[in-house]
Amino acid sequence: MRRAGWIVISTFVGLIGLAGCGSDDGAGDFGPTASNGLSHAVGRWQPGPGDTCTGDIHDSYTTVGPDSKEYPTWHPPTDPATGCSFGHEHGRDPAGSDLFGKVGPLLFGYANEQLDIYDPFTARHEDHVGHKVEWENDVRMKFGGAASSAVFEIRCDVLTKMHQGSHSKDAFTNNLHEIIYHIDCSDGTAFGVTMLTAIGTPGEFVRRCDGDVHVHAGPPSPPNSPEGGGKRRIPDRSCVEEFMLVRDGERSNDRQALFESWQISAQVRTVNGHRLASFNPYFNVFLPSRFYDATKPNNTGRPIDVCYEALGGRQARGGACAESTGEGFLQNLSFDDPRSVFNGVRRSFDINSNRVSNAEGPEIWYSDPLGRNAQAQPFPGSIRQFIARKENDRGPLNPSGPTVGSERNYGGPGVHAPN
Amino acid sequence: MAVAVVALYVLPTVTPLEIPVLGTSTAVGQEASSLPAIDPGPGGVTPGGLWYGFGLGWGWSRVGCDICRGDMVGGATGMLRGGITQSRALDLGLEINGWHQNHEGVERWHGTFSLMAYYYPGPIRRLALSGGFGMTLFRASDTEDAFTSTSFGPQFGVGYQFSVGSSLTLAPQIEVVAAPLGDLQFNGEALGSGNFQLVKIGVGLTWH
Numbered sequence: 001m002r003r004a005g006w007i008v009i010s011t012f013v014g015l016i017g018l019a020g021c022g023s024d025d026g027a028g029d030f031g032p033t034a035s036n037g038l039s040h041a042v043g044r045w046q047p048g049p050g051d052t053c054t055g056d057i058h059d060s061y062t063t064v065g066p067d068s069k070e071y072p073t074w075h076p077p078t079d080p081a082t083g084c085s086f087g088h089e090h091g092r093d094p095a096g097s098d099l100f101g102k103v104g105p106l107l108f109g110y111a112n113e114q115l116d117i118y119d120p121f122t123a124r125h126e127d128h129v130g131h132k133v134e135w136e137n138d139v140r141m142k143f144g145g146a147a148s149s150a151v152f153e154i155r156c157d158v159l160t161k162m163h164q165g166s167h168s169k170d171a172f173t174n175n176l177h178e179i180i181y182h183i184d185c186s187d188g189t190a191f192g193v194t195m196l197t198a199i200g201t202p203g204e205f206v207r208r209c210d211g212d213v214h215v216h217a218g219p220p221s222p223p224n225s226p227e228g229g230g231k232r233r234i235p236d237r238s239c240v241e242e243f244m245l246v247r248d249g250e251r252s253n254d255r256q257a258l259f260e261s262w263q264i265s266a267q268v269r270t271v272n273g274h275r276l277a278s279f280n281p282y283f284n285v286f287l288p289s290r291f292y293d294a295t296k297p298n299n300t301g302r303p304i305d306v307c308y309e310a311l312g313g314r315q316a317r318g319g320a321c322a323e324s325t326g327e328g329f330l331q332n333l334s335f336d337d338p339r340s341v342f343n344g345v346r347r348s349f350d351i352n353s354n355r356v357s358n359a360e361g362p363e364i365w366y367s368d369p370l371g372r373n374a375q376a377q378p379f380p381g382s383i384r385q386f387i388a389r390k391e392n393d394r395g396p397l398n399p400s401g402p403t404v405g406s407e408r409n410y411g412g413p414g415v416h417a418p419n
Numbered sequence: 420m421a422v423a424v425v426a427l428y429v430l431p432t433v434t435p436l437e438i439p440v441l442g443t444s445t446a447v448g449q450e451a452s453s454l455p456a457i458d459p460g461p462g463g464v465t466p467g468g469l470w471y472g473f474g475l476g477w478g479w480s481r482v483g484c485d486i487c488r489g490d491m492v493g494g495a496t497g498m499l500r501g502g503i504t505q506s507r508a509l510d511l512g513l514e515i516n517g518w519h520q521n522h523e524g525v526e527r528w529h530g531t532f533s534l535m536a537y538y539y540p541g542p543i544r545r546l547a548l549s550g551g552f553g554m555t556l557f558r559a560s561d562t563e564d565a566f567t568s569t570s571f572g573p574q575f576g577v578g579y580q581f582s583v584g585s586s587l588t589l590a591p592q593i594e595v596v597a598a599p600l601g602d603l604q605f606n607g608e609a610l611g612s613g614n615f616q617l618v619k620i621g622v623g624l625t626w627h
Contacts, residue, residue, distance in 0.1 A: 146561040148605075150525040153488040187486045394486075396605050 035062075039069040040116070041109025045088075045128040050338065050414060053084035063105035066384065067114075071107040074133050074161075077412035085414030087338075089345060091133035092408070097159040098137045099182045103192060106133065106161045111178045111196045111383060115369040118381025122222045124176050124196060129419050130165030131178075132283075134349045134405050141185070141351075141399035154399050156185035158351055160281065166260055166288035166344040167335075167418035169298045171232055172217035175202045176225050176370075179266065181279060189356050190388035191277045195371040197266040198228025205232045205292070209239035209256055215292060217299060226370065229265025230280065236292035237301060244306050244321075245314040254319045258303060258342075260285040268371045268385055276358050276365060276374055277387045281401075282350035287320055289335050289342045289417030302335040303342040338416040345411035345419060351401020359391040468627055470510065471501035474592070476621015478518045480529040482557060482568075484603055484613035492527065494520030496619045500535070504627070507544070510537040514551065514574075516596065518617055528558045529617050531596050533574050547590065549576040555598035555615050570601020570615055578623075586627045593620050 042062060046055050061075035077089040090108075094100050108131045112124055141154040161180040165171055175198050182192040200206065202220030207213040215236055235258045243257035267278040293301030307321035308331070324333060324340045333340050366382035367374040374385065475498075479491040495518070502512020511534075518529040533553025540546060550573065557568040578592030596617040603613040 145564040146524040147559045147564050147566055150523070150527075151482055151488065151559050151566055152484075152486045154486050394610060396608050397610060399486075 033064055034068065035064045035070045036068040037070070038062075039065070039071045039109055039113045040125050041072050041112065041128065042070055044072075044125075045086075048087060048336065050336075050416065051085055051087035052414070053079055053082070053086050057082065057084060058086055063107060065107045065110050065113075069113065071110055071113075072128060072131070073105045073108060077410075077415050085412075087414050087416055088129040088419045089410045089412060089415050090131050091161075091347070091410055092135055092405070094133050094135060094159060094161075096137075097135035098157045099135070099159040099184060099192075102184075103159060103182050106180055107194070108161070108163075109178065110180075111194050111369045114381045114383050115196060116381075118368050122224055124174075124222055124225075126163045126178060127165055127168070127170070127418075129167070130163045130170075131161055132164055132347065133159075133161045134347070135159040136351075136404040139351065139401055139404065141401055143397060143399055148397065152397070152399075154185050154187045154189075156183055156189070156351075156354075156401065158183045158401065158404075160349065162262070162281075162283045162349075164262055164283050164285065164347075165418075166285045167290055169217075169290070169292075169300045171234060171262075172205055172215075172292050172299060173203050173220045174225065175199045175220060175228055175232065176222070177262070179264065181266070181281070183279070183354050185354070187392065188388060188390045189354055189392045190386075190390070191268075191279075191354075191356060192386040193266070193268055193277060193279075193371065194383050194385070195266065195268070195367065196369050197264055198226045198370065199262055199264055200229075200231040201227055205234040207239065208233045208235040208258070208260060209242060217292060230263040233261040233263065234292060235260060235288070237295070240291055240293075240301065240303070240306055241311065241314075244303070244316050245309060245311050246317055247314050248317075251318040252316045252321060254287065258287055258291065258320075260288045266371060268365065268367050268374050268387065270365075270374045274357070276356070277385075278353075278355045280352045282352065284348045284350070284406075285344050286346040286348070286406075287342045288344050289340070289419070304333050304335050304337070304340045308332070336416050336418065338414055340417065343411065343415060343417045343419050345415060346406075346409050348403050348406035350403045353398060353400050354392075356388055356390045356392045358387045358389055361389040363387060363389055466504055466506050468504045469501070470504060470512070470625055470627045472499075472623050472625030474498040474621045474623025476619050478529075478617055478619030478621075480518050480520070480527065480557075481616045482559075482603075482613055483615070484611060487613065491618070492520055492522075494518050494527065494529075496621055498619075498621065498623060500625075502535070502537075508539045510539075511535070512537070514553075516594070516617065516619065518619065524561050526558075526560055528556070529615070530556045531574065531617065532556075533596075535574065544580055544588075547576075547578045547580060547592070549578075549594070550574065553596075555596060555601065555617070557601070557615050564606055566603065566605055566610075568601045568603050568613055568615065570598035570613070572596065572598035572600070572615075580625075583624075588625050588627075589622065590625070591620070591622050594618070 062070040063073045159182040163178045180194045184190040202225035204216045243253040262283045268276045291301045365374040365385045366378040476496045478496040500514035516531040520527045533551040535551035537549045555570045559566045574596045576594035578590045580588045580590040598615040603610040
């Protein structure tokens with residue numbers, strides 16, 4: 001019943017989209033409304049201990065993609081119809097974004113699915129809980145200097161979904177992650193991109209508390225993952241020891257110890273290498289539920305376990321440990337206990353720069369799942385991208401988006417790691 | 420649109436019945452006395468006579484472009500002008516306007532240099548209408564960066580003159596300067612085109 005309901009919604013939204021077809025204005029192409037099968041992304045979540053929703057209820061939150069497959073999409077942490085809890089969240093409800101009417105429901109795992117077609121030897125399927133939505137309407141871009149900000153103003157609507165798993169070992173080695181990124185600005189800058197973005201070097205990450213240190217964590221998956229711009233700054237054991245385990249009289253610095261930042265440098269390029277669009281957002285997690293620890297199984301340490309450690313007179317004091325354990329009253333909380341605040345529900349998103357170099361058009365391009373080889377006609381495994389017919393290079397003036405979302409907490413009843 | 424503070428500075432206190440005859444030499448005067456009386460205009464103006472003045476007031480500056488905020492920003496204004504009287508109803512001159520604001524670390528300047536004509540439609544110089552064309556300069560800067568522009572455009576204004584002496588007038592006025600097409604530069608590098616407007620109200624003094 002619920003699945004039928006979402007298909008009806010998708011159909012309705014699709015009809016709205018079809019009404020806009022025929023114009024090359026970048027309006028959302030919601031594609032077919034009838035499903036002919038499930039994508040790999042459907043069915044990747046099963047309820048854990050304490051999760052009261054069934055897999056069927058969860059998998060009813062799907063939408064149909066341009067390939068006629070069903071994909072998971074955003075849902076609240078609790079099902080409004082039954083009140084049951086999924087135990088995880090996907091960030092901000094995209095329906096509140098001013099771009100939602102053009103973009104439609106977000107397809108979780110679409111780029112991953114197209115990679116199977118484009119390059120069958122390079123499969124990359126990500127878990128379900130790591131898909132995180134964030135958006136902000138009417139964001140004022142920054143120009144750096146006081147004079148610039150006094151004279152100029154650009155406002156943008158931004159809607160994004162990033163797969164940022166902060167509960168497992170995946171990101172220690174794997175640098176390919178799906179991103180959906182839509183932006184529409186008052187100066188005409190606009191694009192909508194879905195792709196797998198390579199973040200930094202495969203097989204390694206950058207230590208959160210020392211950006212000069214690269215930690216080699218193991219072979220990446222897929223093994224031929226390409227090198228990407230940017231970096232994944234992830235906490236490791238040394239950060240935890242230095243900033244969480246402190247002496248008597250000191251207070252743990254959870255931010256210095258654990259703040260995780262995926263700093264992206266993504267582009268859509270044509271066959272001949274011309275950069276049509278580029279963007280470099282940072283996706284940040286305040287309290288992830290894991291850190292890199294080579295001494296642990298799967299190299300995965302848990303911050304909640306550190307709350308109970310004593311290391312030469314140093315231990316966790318105050319902060320997230322105090323909050324999670326009730327000032328030490330609650331003993332032996334597991335990493336997936338809903339009472340642990342190390343659950344990844346607090347995040348922020350630095351919009352940063354957004355460049356478009358597409359003055360001659362067209363507005364609709366088809367790229368491979370990694371944003372390369374963009375051309376005017378679709379090809380097997382290609383993804384439709386919208387890029388406004390615009391050149392927004394302003395020389396020395398480089399507007400940049402601010403940080404959004406840091407005041408939001410996406411936790412809800414029953415939400416816990418893995419999230 | 421620096422509507423040059425349009426001559427609002429020269430305005431006689433005399434009534435039409437009391438228009439003095441000025442500007443005639445003794446030698447000419449004997450012949451001139453047989454000629455129709457010449458209306459010298461307010462403040463004793465005569466054709467060919469020089470005039471000059473200054474003014475103070477308040478104005479609103481605006482910068483427009485595809486990424487500009489486009490808001491009207493208030494600041495103090497000043498004006499200098501001078502020229503030659505052409506006739507009872509017409510003065511020609513050069514007018515310089517300046518506008519300034521310093522707020523939250525940003526200093527802005529808006530200046531105009533215009534060739535102006537000032538027209539007095541009434542029998543005596545009370546109401547003044549002005550029009551002209553000139554150059555507009557704009558600058559907004561902080562401790563590190565500067566936005567500058569040079570543009571050209573018309574100026575218009577209207578004012579009303581009161582005589583405060585035999586050759587001195589006081590005039591409130593409103594002026595508008597428009598510079599529809601200008602370049603915009605950031606630290607000397609071209610940024611694109613922009614348009615500039617200045618609206619000012621003030622009071623001026625003029626000596627004839």
